[in-house]
Amino acid sequence: MVARALMIQGTGSNVGKSMLVAGLARAYLKRGLKVAPFKPQNMSNNAAVTPEGGEIGRAQALQARAAGLAPHVDMNPVLLKPETDTGAQIIVQGKRRGTQAAGSFMRDKSGLLEAACDSYYRLAAGVDLMLIEGAGSPAETNLRKGDIANMGFACAVQAPVVLVGDIHRGGVIAQIVGTKAVLEEQDLDRIVGFAVNRFRGDISLFDAGRDDIARRTGWPSLGVVPWFWDAWKLPAEDMMDxxxxxxxxxxxxxxxxxxxxxxxxxxxxxxxxxxxxxxxxxxxxxxxxxxxxxxxxxxxxxxxxxxxxxxxxxxxxxxxxxxxxxxxxxxxxxxxxxxxxxxxxxxxxxxxxxxxxxxxxxxxxxxxxxxxxxxxxxxxxxxxxxxxxxxxxxxxxxxxxxxxxxxxxxxxxxxxxxxxxxxxxxxxxxxxxxxxxxxxxxxxxxxxxxxxxQGVEDTLDALAEHLERHMDLDQLLALSTPVPPQT
Missing domain, CATH: 3.40.50.880 (Class I glutamine amidotransferase (GATase) domain)
Incomplete structure (x- = not known):
């Protein structure tokens, strides 16, 4: 069995990436696929504990539940837990490595990409589909060197990327088109489509905006997702939520x-x-x-x-x-x-x-x-x-x-x-x-x-049905690509 992979990246933090991955995991599980969630690097103080006694981001634990799996440290191999405005505790494959200032972390990420890739390939060995979640935005060009959270990881494992924008915060056309404008060619080559999240009202009112994004980027639209009103019933990861x-x-x-x-x-x-x-x-x-x-x-x-x-x-x-x-x-x-x-x-x-x-x-x-x-x-x-x-x-x-x-x-x-x-x-x-x-x-x-x-399970089922209606899950699956052999 060769797993396929698809990565969900966002135009910024808190655009709904975690929720989309959870919903997609449950939707593809219902279609009979064995799915594993994966986030190479996360930053959150809302951690979950895995059966083997490790720590991962709470969102990955929820995504594992959506996929019908027990949470595992390989699902979130690098977890940063902020302790001050300028420093964070670093958890690698579930275990505390130490505390590092932000500046030194940016200068020295030795071994972290390797750890992320090891975890990724271990998970991929036993599933049909890897759903990868990015962190923040790939448009932070000052963070591209040494990146393991977004395009750096996507390039390392040759994963196709769907870029998600959040219309609720406004300026979604600029979010997506602007991201395309600042990315390097090798990163642009990874993007296979876009989606717009958290729309309120009559979706048809955004048809022209959706088509304008497609025209300006050359990427196909994979869906405009309306606001999911029961999202509050699922465990939140970010303090913003x-x-x-x-x-x-x-x-x-x-x-x-x-x-x-x-x-x-x-x-x-x-x-x-x-x-x-x-x-x-x-x-x-x-x-x-x-x-x-x-x-x-x-x-x-x-x-x-x-x-x-x-x-x-x-x-x-x-x-x-x-x-x-x-x-x-x-x-x-x-x-x-x-x-x-x-x-x-x-x-x-x-x-x-x-x-x-x-x-x-x-x-x-x-x-x-x-x-x-x-x-x-x-x-x-x-x-x-x-x-x-x-x-x-x-x-x-x-x-x-x-x-x-x-x-x-x-x-x-x-x-x-x-x-x-x-x-x-x-x-x-x-x-x-x-x-x-x-x-x-x-x-x-x-x-x-x-x-x-039971309420969480019912909400995950409802989220999966929501995405089945408003995203092209057949096309998403067709755009996923086989996980290449580990080098």
Whole structure:
């Protein structure tokens, strides 16, 4: 079996590449093909954990699910997790390689293309179709040298490219035609067509614009895709996709941390009709009518704790608790709720010890060992099953851990305050478990009405049908090319 390949690149970040690849993966799976998603380089703090204990971008985990596969580190061999404005943790084939400043990363990507190609060819050996996703835009000519995310990778593996523009942000004709204008000949040779995403209204109104793009570029149109209104029901990867979700009277308030990570914890809660999830941006106070304040995970716990204080959110959280409100911290948010965070080795930034919010009688010590694993747990209350994942550095201990609310094998996880209104856990993804989420929400006076996992499956099916109607999937498959032998 020789796999075929097709690469989806975009005219910019957040044009819907990840969603299109997920939808195409499910559509071709329904046609009987074995499909694998692949993204050579991703940048995201919303990581997923694979069964072998590695990290990949959350979007690739969703795409794997769409393709009917378990997520694997080869699906996203290079993952950059921003820790500061100028530096990121580098994950290679699932494992942390270290932290690198942006400048030095641009100068030295030694071994990364080779790692990406190794992963690509391993995946291709067992499937019919490789769906490759680019990152950002190939039109960033200043990044072309040493590129492994877009045209650099496409040229390395001789993959055909479909260029996608986003009409919702405006200027889609200039997006696509302008990209053609700045690309070098070898990159232009890779492009086999274009598509326009996120159209609202009567598609026929863009017929002339579509034809103008085709005339100016010489590329065929492979579809104009209308806005997919249920996209919010799928796990988001980018912080740009995080949005408040209006629902019922129960209000869960989430401070939008600067380095928020693994915010897919919010998705099952937002899917509940009786729950409103309100994401509070910087510069705004946390609303006083919250039932629960949820402090999410963070890629830089100490840095985000300082950010939280700079917004005055610490005062809001303490006031919320004094009024009888509930507070939940997950992973980095859990660490912030304790009395102190000690980072003697500077694994989270500069070495030092800081005071936490003090709502839990626990203390955290950071360490260089990163805990990355899929986890099965049972709730202390009701003995309910919980499936999730752990991805953190640090150890948290203290008197409130005696009231841990999750059992993971022979150990306990998390902590609960003496009054029962403040809780913390290292386990991400716990709200995806329907019985556990129902029990948790019942304590807030809410009846759960959603089967979350089935909802994701139904949405992926609907997305596949959406693309079958609005993209030429037969032509896309015809434009894919056999994966050449690895050299």
């Amino acid at each position: 995080i949005a408040s979700r209006s629902g019922g009277a129960c209000k869960i308030v989430v401070p939008q941390l600067e380095r928020m990570a693994n915010f897919d914890d919010l998705d099952p809660l937002a899917a509940e009709p009786e729950v409103t999830v309100e994401i509070v941006p910087p510069g705004r106070a946390l609303p006083g009518d919250a039932d629960l304040v949820l402090i999410p995970g963070s890629k830089s716990t100490i840095g985000d704790l300082a950010y939280l204080r700079a917004q005055g959110w610490d005062i809001d959280i303490l006031a919320h608790h004094r009024r009888g409100g509930h507070v939940l911290g997950l992973c980095g948010g859990y660490q912030m709720l304790g009395k102190t965070i000690d980072d003697p080795q500077g694994v989270d930034g500069r070495p030092g010890k800081v005071d936490g919010l003090g709502l839990l009688d626990v203390h955290t010590v950071m360490s260089g060992d990163k805990h990355v694993t899929l986890t099965k747990a049972r709730s202390d209350k009701g003995d309910l099953p919980v499936d999730g994942y752990e991805i953190h550095m640090g150890r948290t201990e203290g008197p409130d851990c005696a009231r841990a609310w999750l059992r993971i094998g022979d150990r306990m996880d998390g902590a609960v305050s003496g009054d029962g209104r403040v809780m913390g856990s290292y386990l991400h993804g716990l709200f995806s478990s329907d019985p556990f989420r129902a029990s948790f929400l019942s304590d807030l006076g809410v009846e759960s009405q959603t089967g979350y996992d």
